[in-house]
Amino acid sequence: MKITEIKSCFVGPAISPEQFIAEHFFLFLAKGNMNGYDGNRHYTLKAGESCLVCKNRLARYNKVRDNGEFEKVVLLFDEAFLREFFRKYNPPLSAHTPKDAFIRLKKDTLIPAFLLSLEPYYTGSGSINPVFADVKREELLLILLQSDPSLSGILFDFGIPGRLDLEAFMQKNYKFHVSMERFAFLTGRSLSAFKRDFKKIFNETPNRWLIKRRLQEARFLIEEKRQRPTDIYLDLGFEDLSHFSFAFKKEFGVPARNL
Incomplete structure (x- = not known):
């Protein structure tokens, strides 16, 4: 199965429809484009690209279909899952914590391979078999941290926003x-x-x-x-x-x- 043939899939708890990102999530676009805005910058994600959307940010995004098609893969990294992952693997924490809501991920051969590995677990409801959901989320997170260790400072920051102007x-x-x-x-x-x-x-x-x-x-x-x-x-x-x-x-x- 080619990477462009991946069907839309969602793994993890539901995402709030608000223009507020309550939990981190990974997003890969198989078809179409996505435009995002977080109050600071405008972002465009194209087919074949992936990003990490960061929690506790204000953001909005809209999809742009390609010949009527838009396919995406979303894996949510909720706090309960991340705390358990941190307890299990105890990854080193990076001091680098970007403020952007959308972090474009580096090209990595492991990400397309991972996405293709989801196919056997697809259900008819646009998700994967829940028995394997945490295992696959854990696998993806290990790949992301290996590719970019600086993501640890974002993903494992369990604090709340400080007082602002x-x-x-x-x-x-x-x-x-x-x-x-x-x-x-x-x-x-x-x-x-x-x-x-x-x-x-x-x-x-x-x-x-x-x-x-x-x-x-x-x-x-x-x-x-x-x-x-x-x-x-x-x-x-x-x-x-x-x-x-x-x-x-x-x-x-x-x-x-x-x-």
């Missing part, structure tokens, strides 16, 4: 559609402390400030950059076009399409 963080990440609990966690605060500090800094509730900030950016993009509402509302953190259109008209008194 709230104003700078929110001005940088207001476009991401995540819960207040996630924003609080990422800035090193309890939810109550996050809301209290937010009120002191912005003199506004988090929900109201986020909507107003996103709408201000939307107006700038439409008036100054001549972009269409249909092209920007998702990137600005709105769930659907109707919600964006209603909020925009309520805030500015005119429909977005009329600017």
Whole structure:
């Protein structure tokens, strides 16, 4: 079986649909492309490439089909699995801990061989036989650490985010559609402390400030950059076009399409 013939497969617990990465996961693209953004950089992953998507990061990504096809392999490295792996193998920890959400992995002949080895375990549900799931995740992790030992400093960091500059963080990440609990966690605060500090800094509730900030950016993009509402509302953190259109008209008194 050729590497480009690999079918979509998912191994491990489910991934949250939020624009927040709660657990590390390995991603390989067999067909299509993927575009990602983490607030700092834009990333593109092409067919035949793989990356590690890192936890406790805000990120969004979208798939681009190739002739109508998009095939990926995802293996989730949740904390419980990683703690057990660390206890079993006690790998040396690297001091190098990149802040990027997407880490492109080096080309390694063992990765394609590993991916092909999953085929006998495929089930009809787009996963592999759960009896072998941890064994295969362990095998992949050994390959990744052998190829790039610096990944250990990322994968086996079980700490929680430290306290950050709230104003700078929110001005940088207001476009991401995540819960207040996630924003609080990422800035090193309890939810109550996050809301209290937010009120002191912005003199506004988090929900109201986020909507107003996103709408201000939307107006700038439409008036100054001549972009269409249909092209920007998702990137600005709105769930659907109707919600964006209603909020925009309520805030500015005119429909977005009329600017």
